[in-house]
Every structure is written in C-alpha cells, then in structure tokens.
Amino acid sequence: MGKEVIHRVQVEFGDCDPARIVWFPNFFRWIDAASRNFFVQCGVPPWHELEQSHGIIGTPLVDTQARFIQTASYGDRLDIHTRITEWRGRSFVQHYRVMRDTTAILECTEVRIFAARRSGSEPGIRAVEAPPDIRAMCS
Amino acid sequence: MGKEVIHRVQVEFGDCDPARIVWFPNFFRWIDAASRNFFVQCGVPPWHELEQSHGIIGTPLVDTQARFIQTASYGDRLDIHTRITEWRGRSFVQHYRVMRDTTAILECTEVRIFAARRSGSEPGIRAVEAPPDIRAMCS
Amino acid sequence: MGKEVIHRVQVEFGDCDPARIVWFPNFFRWIDAASRNFFVQCGVPPWHELEQSHGIIGTPLVDTQARFIQTASYGDRLDIHTRITEWRGRSFVQHYRVMRDTTAILECTEVRIFAARRSGSEPGIRAVEAPPDIRAMCS
Amino acid sequence: MGKEVIHRVQVEFGDCDPARIVWFPNFFRWIDAASRNFFVQCGVPPWHELEQSHGIIGTPLVDTQARFIQTASYGDRLDIHTRITEWRGRSFVQHYRVMRDTTAILECTEVRIFAARRSGSEPGIRAVEAPPDIRAMCS
Numbered sequence: 001m002g003k004e005v006i007h008r009v010q011v012e013f014g015d016c017d018p019a020r021i022v023w024f025p026n027f028f029r030w031i032d033a034a035s036r037n038f039f040v041q042c043g044v045p046p047w048h049e050l051e052q053s054h055g056i057i058g059t060p061l062v063d064t065q066a067r068f069i070q071t072a073s074y075g076d077r078l079d080i081h082t083r084i085t086e087w088r089g090r091s092f093v094q095h096y097r098v099m100r101d102t103t104a105i106l107e108c109t110e111v112r113i114f115a116a117r118r119s120g121s122e123p124g125i126r127a128v129e130a131p132p133d134i135r136a137m138c139s
Numbered sequence: 140m141g142k143e144v145i146h147r148v149q150v151e152f153g154d155c156d157p158a159r160i161v162w163f164p165n166f167f168r169w170i171d172a173a174s175r176n177f178f179v180q181c182g183v184p185p186w187h188e189l190e191q192s193h194g195i196i197g198t199p200l201v202d203t204q205a206r207f208i209q210t211a212s213y214g215d216r217l218d219i220h221t222r223i224t225e226w227r228g229r230s231f232v233q234h235y236r237v238m239r240d241t242t243a244i245l246e247c248t249e250v251r252i253f254a255a256r257r258s259g260s261e262p263g264i265r266a267v268e269a270p271p272d273i274r275a276m277c278s
Numbered sequence: 279m280g281k282e283v284i285h286r287v288q289v290e291f292g293d294c295d296p297a298r299i300v301w302f303p304n305f306f307r308w309i310d311a312a313s314r315n316f317f318v319q320c321g322v323p324p325w326h327e328l329e330q331s332h333g334i335i336g337t338p339l340v341d342t343q344a345r346f347i348q349t350a351s352y353g354d355r356l357d358i359h360t361r362i363t364e365w366r367g368r369s370f371v372q373h374y375r376v377m378r379d380t381t382a383i384l385e386c387t388e389v390r391i392f393a394a395r396r397s398g399s400e401p402g403i404r405a406v407e408a409p410p411d412i413r414a415m416c417s
Numbered sequence: 418m419g420k421e422v423i424h425r426v427q428v429e430f431g432d433c434d435p436a437r438i439v440w441f442p443n444f445f446r447w448i449d450a451a452s453r454n455f456f457v458q459c460g461v462p463p464w465h466e467l468e469q470s471h472g473i474i475g476t477p478l479v480d481t482q483a484r485f486i487q488t489a490s491y492g493d494r495l496d497i498h499t500r501i502t503e504w505r506g507r508s509f510v511q512h513y514r515v516m517r518d519t520t521a522i523l524e525c526t527e528v529r530i531f532a533a534r535r536s537g538s539e540p541g542i543r544a545v546e547a548p549p550d551i552r553a554m555c556s
Contacts, residue, residue, distance in 0.1 A: 012311040013325065013336065017197075017430060018187075018437040018491070019254065019264060020326075024200045025171060025431065028164035033290040046353050047291065048157075048298075058156075058291065061163045065204045071264060074435070075324050115158065125158060125210060151450040152464065152475065156291060157298045157352070159465075164292065172429040185492050186430065187437075197430065213296070214463050295475075296465075297532065297542060302478045303445035310442060326435075336434075339441045343482045349542060393436065403436060403488060 002139050004083045005041040007034035011076040021071040028064075031096050031108055034080040035059065038094070042138045054131050055116045062091060063111040069104045076100050084138050090114070090127040141278050143222045144180040146173035150215040160210040167203075170235050170247055173219040174198065177233070181276045193270050194255045201230060202250040208243045215239050223277050229253070229266040280417050282361045283319040285312035289354040299349040306342075309374050309386055312358040313337065316372070320415045332409050333394045340369060341389040347382045354378050362416050368392070368405040419556050422458040424451035424497040428489055438488040445481075448513050448525055451497040452476065455511070459555045471548050472533045479508060480528040486521045493517050501555050507531070507544040 009030045017023040039059075040046065050056045072078060079099045086093035091113045098106040113127040114134075148169045156162040178198075179185065189195045211217060218238045225232035230252045237245040252266040253273075287308045295301040317337075318324065328334045350356060357377045364371035369391045376384040391405040392412075426447045434440040456476075457463065467473045489495060496516045503510035508530045515523040530544040531551075 010311075012307075013314055014307060014310050014434055014440045014442065016435050018433050018435065019196050019199065019256075020435045021199070021264065023171075023431045024203075025164045025167035028167050029290075029292060032162075032164060032292050033288075036291055048352075057158050060158065060160070060210070061207050063204075063206050064163075065202075067202050068200050071199070074326070117158075125160065149450075151446075152453055153295055153301045153303065153446060153449050155296050157294050157296065159296045162292045168429075168431060171431050172427075175430055187491075213465075297474050297477065297534075299477070299542065301449075302481075303442045303449060306442035306445050310440075335436050338436065338438070338488070339485050341482075341484050342441075343480075345480050346478050349477070395436075403438065 002083050002085065003042055004081055005034075005038045007037045007080040007082060009033075009078045009080065011072055011074050011078060013074045016074050021073050024068065027066070027068075027098065027106055027108075030078070030080060030098075031110075034082045034096060035094055035110070035112070038082040038084070039134070039138065044134050044137055054134075056114050056128065056131070057117055057125070058115055059112040060115050060125060061110055061112055064108065065110075066106060066108040068106050070100075072098075072100060072105050078105060085109075087130060087135060087139075090129055092130060141222050141224065142181055143220055144173075144177045146176045146219040146221060148172075148217045148219065150211055150213050150217060152213045155213050160212050163207065166205070166207075166237065166245055166247075169217070169219060169237075170249075173221045173235060174233055174249070174251065177221040177223070178273070178277065183273050183276055193273075195253050195267065195270070196256055196264070197254055198251040199254050199264060200249055200251055203247065204249075205245060205247040207245050209239070211237075211239060211244050217244060224248075226269060226274060226278075229268055231269060280361050280363065281320055282359055283312075283316045285315045285358040285360060287311075287356045287358060289350055289352050289356060291352045294352050299351050302346065305344070305346075305376065305384055305386075308356070308358060308376075309388075312360045312374060313372055313388070313390065316360040316362070317412070317416065322412050322415055332412075334392050334406065334409070335395055335403065336393050337390040338393050338403060339388055339390055342386065343388075344384060344386040346384050348378070350376075350378060350383050356383060363387075365408060365413060365417075368407055370408060419500050419502065420459055421498055421500045422451075422455045424454045424499060426450075426495045426497065428491050428493040428495060430491045433491050438490050441485065444483070444485075444515065444523055444525075447495070447497060447515075448527075451499045451513060452511055452527070452529065455499040455501070456551070456555065461551050461554055471551075473531050473545065473548070474534055474542070475532050476529040477532050477542060478527055478529055481525065482527075483523060483525040485523050487517075489515075489517060489522050495522060502526075504547060504552060504556075507546055509547060
C-alpha cells in the first residue's frame with residue numbers, strides 16, 4: 001500500500017467564502033502542501049536541495065480528480081491522509097483523503113510528474129524518470 | 140451544445156511559483172470565476188440577488204476532473220471557454236477549456252449543484268433542483 | 279503590555295513566487311489568521327458564535343502598516359507574536375512580529391474594528407464598541 | 418506628478434469572506450498586480466526579460482501602509498490608480514487609490530526596491546539602483 005503521511009490543516013476564516021464554507025480552490029492549496037509534506041516526511045530532501053543533486057524542481061500536476069463529500073468551515077481541523085498508490089515511468093499517482101475526525105470531506109487522486117527545468121533561459125518544465133532513491137523512500 | 144462564454148484571465152507574477160509557472164490551485168480560482176461569469180453572461184442575476192428570489196447562494200462543486208496539458212506563466216493571457224454540457228436533476232456538468240491563443244493549457248469537467256442554505260443558524264448547504272428559468276437562460 | 283499569543287506558520291512552496299521568496303500578500307493572510315487565533319487563545323468564542331451572542335461577525339481592518347525586514351522562503355517556520363497594544367472606543371491596535379527563530383522577518387501594526395452586519399439584506403458592515411468581556415479576556 | 422496608470426479588477430465571489438466583503442489580503446494581491454502593470458504600461462519590459470538585460474527579478478516590498486475606507490464586494494469593478502510619487506536611491510514610493518466609480522475604497526503607499534538575485538545558489542535578494550532607463554519611462 002505504501003507509506004501514509006497525515007498533513008494537518010487548520011481552516012481559517014479567510015479560507016471561507018460568502019456561503020461560509022471553504023472556497024474549493026483552497027483545498028487544492030492544502031493538497032499541494034500535503035503532497036510536498038509527504039515527501040519531506042518520507043525523508044526526501046526539499047526541492048531546492050533536489051535541484052542541486054537531481055535537477056528536480058518539483059512534482060507538478062498532470063491530472064487531478066476530486067470528489068467533494070462534505071463541506072468544511074472555519075475552526076475545522078482537517079487531516080489529509082496522503083499516499084502514493086502507483087508508480088508509472090515518469091509519473092506517479094498520489095491519493096488524498098481529507099478527514100475531519102471520522103467524517104470524509106474530500107477524496108482526491110492526482111497524477112504528478114518529477115519535473116526538471118527546460119535547458120536555456122526559456123520558462124517551462126519537462127518530466128524526468130522517478131529517481132530510484134526517492135521512490136524507495138516513499139514506498 | 141449549449142451556450143459558450145469566454146472568460147479572460149491575465150496571469151500575474153504572484154500567480155506563479157518558484158518553478159516560474161502558474162501554481163495549479165490558481166487555475167481553480169479562475170475556473171470558479173469563469174463558472175460564475177458564465178451565468179452572468181447568460182443573463183442570470185448575481186447570487187446575492189438569487190438568494191432573495193430563489194434562495195440559491197451559489198453553485199458549489201461536487202466533483203472536478205482537470206487535465207493539465209501545458210504550463211502557463213506570467214504575462215500570458217488565458218481564455219477560459221465555458222459551457223454547461225449536461226443537466227441532471229439537482230446537478231449539472233460544466234466544462235472548461237483554458238486556451239492561450241490556440242494552445243490548450245488545461246481541460247476541466249466539473250459537477251456542480253445549485254445550493255441553498257440549511258435552515259437554522261447551522262453552517263452548511265443543501266442541493267436544490269435547477270430553477271427552470273436559469274436552465275433556459277444557459278442552454 | 280497585554281497578552282501575547284504566538285501563531286506558528288509553515289511556509290509552503292505555493293506561498294512563494296518566481297523570485298523564490300514568500301509573495302507578500304501571503305504574509306497578510308497569515309497575519310489575519312494570527313489576529314483571529316489571538317482571540318481564540320485568549321478564550322474569546324469563534325466569530326460564528328459571537329454573531330449569535332454579540333452580533334459581531336469579525337474584526338475587519340481599518341488601517342495597516344507593515345515593514346518587511348527579511349525575506350522568507352519555503353521550508354521556513356515562522357512565529358507570529360501577536361498582541362493588542364491599544365484599545366480605542368470602536369477600534370483597537372493589534373501588533374505582530376513575524377520571526378524565524380531569532381530573525382525578525384516582518385513587523386506589522388493594524389487598526390481593526392469590531393464589526394456587525396448592517397441591518398436589512400444590504401451587504402456591508404458597521405463598527406461597534408469593543409464588548410467589555412472580550413476586552414478583559416485579551417488584556 | 419509622474420504618470421498614472423489605471424489597473425482594473427473584477428471582484429469575484431471567491432475574493433470575499435463569510436462577512437461577504439473582500440477579504441483584505443486580496444487587495445494586496447491586486448495592488449501587487451497594479452504595481453507590475455504600471456511598469457508594463459509605462460513600456461518597461463516584463464521582469465523575466467529584465468532579468469536577462471538588467472539582472473532585475475522584480476520590485477519586492479519594503480514597507481506598506483494601507484487605509485481601508487469602504488468595503489467592496491463581489492460584482493464590484495475596482496480601478497486601481499497607480500503612480501510613482503518619489504524616487505530614492507535604491508527604493509521608490511508607489512501610491513495606489515482603489516476606486517469603485519467615484520467611491521474611494523482603499524488608499525495604499527508602498528516603498529519598493531529593484532531586486533536582483535544574490536549570487537550563488539542561496540535563495541534571497543538584494544536591492545540595486547533604479548536603472549535610469551526604467552526611471553525615465555515611469556516619470
């Protein structure tokens with residue numbers, strides 16, 4: 001099943017919209033942090049170190065699917081249960097369950113890549129093979 | 140096919156991350172604005188008026204799927220082509236193609252509901268049937 | 279001097295801009311959370327409860343001044359030291375020192391009010407006198 | 418007095434908080450975009466080009482002071498009137514008036530610097546003298 005890491009989030013007033021519930025793009029903000037925190041908790045060095053050692057600048061998203069099950073609001077404490085459920089050549093599947101205690105709030109499945117900068121001064125990124133040492137730390 | 144509305148977005152410096160590309164939760168911020176702008180352009184009154192007339196406070200997300208095709212960066216002008224592709228009892232499918240000129244950047248398919256406040260002081264929302272007048276304006 | 283509360287923030291990748299430092303509006307996001315957390319830690323009930331008991335919906339900003347001393351970047355852990363330094367009729371002064379260990383990152387002084395909704399359906403807010411029980415809890 | 422540039426902003430639902438008014442950090446998001454747009458409208462090349470030609474990566478904030486005069490809410494169209502009111506060696510003063518038609522919403526005065534990357538791989542920035550050609554374009 002692979003390692004599971006829990007990333008805790010405190011929902012703030014400013015995360016909520018005039019309907020008084022979390023404005024949904026904020027869930028993706030937290031999921032992105034949970035994604036990175038997963039790697040940190042698995043022992044993977046931060047991306048600015050990985051850029052020096054492996055040329056990798058991050059794990060941008062290729063595809064995401066999210067199902068919003070219950071609303072959340074300010075004062076809520078959310079736990080984002082994060083795992084990598086599949087490794088594929090230059091991409092991997094990362095899965096998130098956002099829980100408020102035992103209530104499921106959101107379920108999200110992403111495909112991400114390991115990205116390196118394009119050569120030259122041109123902005124933009126390219127996908128690279130998952131480094132075996134990183135893959136071992138996360139499994 | 141239903142009406143199509145184009146929502147234009149200017150990518151700002153602060154929308155981009157240390158990899159110098161749009162940080163992905165910002166796409167969902169823009170898609171949410173495109174969703175609302177679609178209704179406005181179709182002639183639907185703003186939600187704070189709809190709350191008075193129909194009890195509807197917004198169209199929160201139930202499910203979203205997005206495919207990130209190309210990165211975007213600051214200075215880019217993006218056009219979000221928005222349509223409703225399906226009406227289902229208390230929910231509907233809204234579809235977005237984010238384009239930079241003729242380059243596809245992102246494709247997104249959402250299921251949203253028409254939401255009313257729960258009764259009482261309790262925070263939270265409930266789904267209601269799509270009002271026929273709104274449905275007619277958007278088709 | 280009044281009570282001091284420390285609000286801890288973890289700087290995430292997505293909080294940083296293409297210059298690889300925290301994009302400054304995010305500091306205000308955290309300061310707003312620190313402001314509210316100050317009241318919570320002082321024993322003041324959350325705003326959605328205060329709306330029932332006191333008619334107060336929040337403490338919006340009237341004036342802010344911030345001095346950016348050092349940059350911060352992802353991976354940093356910031357401590358926001360928060361106090362109320364002055365009470366004035368319908369407003370109060372809240373002060374923040376954002377620290378990374380012993381390094382001062384930012385200093386901010388705000389004037390905020392206690393706000394109630396305007397009567398009727400009209401959006402908007404009005405300032406009300408600081409409730410004595412809240413003032414006592416925070417001093 | 419120097420050139421004035423107007424940056425237009427459409428307030429979206431998601432920019433507002435449970436009090437149904439613009440959540441204040443969003444004003445700083447728009448002011449940052451207005452700051453950059455000012456330079457673009459004055460004919461200054463975008464920062465990623467300036468990095469090549471002048472080594473300048475942006476104009477980060479040193480000090481900001483903002484006065485919140487009236488609230489704004491979704492549906493509002495805001496015009497941010499932007500000028501540089503003072504040039505000082507390695508910094509400059511940029512001034513913003515946020516207007517909804519003829520209603521003043523917010524007034525903001527910033528001190529910003531022209532920033533270059535620190536040498537080496539270390540993150541962080543340093544202030545440099547305002548390039549005379551940029552200064553001429555903005556006056």
